[in-house]
């Protein structure tokens with residue numbers, strides 16, 4: 001398909017899982033179609049997909065089912081963003 005970013009016919013649909021919010025507000029949405037372009041390397045959600053994501057988040061009770069998941073919180077203080085210190 002045509003890539004919205006670079007206009008080349010290099011866009012492919014992939015399906016990804018994204019999480020939004022955290023704690024009690026955490027919502028995980030699976031199988032979201034994302035356009036991934038092999039020409040420019042961009043990955044993006046279409047406007048329709050973003051709209052649907054917003055709709056799911058607003059009406060989450062109608063779309064979600066309870067499922068226990070393992071949640072890990074990345075320890076920010078373990079990461080030195082300026083590089084590895086010796």
Ligand SMILES: [Zn+2]
Pocket residue numbers: 003004005006007008010037038039040041042
């Ligand atoms: Zn592209």
